[in-house]
Amino acid sequence: MSVSSFVTYLSLEKKYAENTVVAYHADLQEFALFCSENFKQAVIDKVDYTVVRSWIVELVNLKHSNRTINRKISSLKAYYKFLQKIGEIEISPLLKHKSLKTPKKIEIPFSEDEMNKILFEIPFPENFEGVRDKLIVELLYATGIRRVELVNLRLSNLDVDQGLIKVLGKRNKERVLPLLGSLKKLFALYLQERRGVEGSEKIDFVFLSKKGDKIYETLVYRVVNHYLGLVSSKVKKSPHILRHTFATHLLNKGADLNSVKELLGHASLASTQVYTHNSIAELKKVHLLSHPRNKK
The missing domain is CATH 1.10.443.10 (Intergrase catalytic core)
Structure with a gap:
């Protein structure tokens, strides 16, 4: 229920673009599936950081780039921030998480x-x-x-x-x-x-x-x-x-x-x-x- 409320919140209150909302939703669904298959926890609201860290390890093993992993974790951060906002949780499991290092993206403009x-x-x-x-x-x-x-x-x-x-x-x-x-x-x-x-x-x-x-x-x-x-x-x-x-x-x-x-x-x-x-x-x-x- 919280995920659907979060998606509505992104669309109506934050006014995010449709593609952005779809991407956030997909990341949360992917994490929920990982939890249910590996930790028997289908409700992602209740996980701690060890579960998130295990997902990061799996994403690395699946050859996802650090940039992609950081984007997925950003979706989780936004979700847990929303849960704090509505009083569902007190502390985000990602409170002390540090993003993976990514190479600086230098784009060369035209002269x-x-x-x-x-x-x-x-x-x-x-x-x-x-x-x-x-x-x-x-x-x-x-x-x-x-x-x-x-x-x-x-x-x-x-x-x-x-x-x-x-x-x-x-x-x-x-x-x-x-x-x-x-x-x-x-x-x-x-x-x-x-x-x-x-x-x-x-x-x-x-x-x-x-x-x-x-x-x-x-x-x-x-x-x-x-x-x-x-x-x-x-x-x-x-x-x-x-x-x-x-x-x-x-x-x-x-x-x-x-x-x-x-x-x-x-x-x-x-x-x-x-x-x-x-x-x-x-x-x-x-x-x-x-x-x-x-x-x-």
């Missing part, structure tokens, strides 16, 4: 030259799909919005004349973002092309497939991956890398970290600080080239 090649040198088809795809790439890079935010962008949240878009982020948190002049022109061109798509007048979502349906996240990934692949051999060529590139380029140009945090829709500065390592590298380069002591 300004690479982005300029995509936006000014690579030819996009002069039709609905070509205009749409160029808008997708430029919007992701120029605003740093998430892929899901782009997919769910509505016409009612778009003001081309004022150069503003309203984005619905994580946990239904709204933020308003400015549009560059080039984006305003591209939006105007796209909306003109969009009118020619059959059934488009019935859909409030901005981005459509050529069949007139709302686009989906996989399509956005394919578009971005294709065009980034034309200018670079980097392994990661995803919408998230464009978000990473957006943040890095702003910070390299001297943007305030708090401002970048607001533009990205992060809840805390800690999330934004992962983008600063590239800025520090850029500052080191400028320092080496500019400081008079380096010339001696």
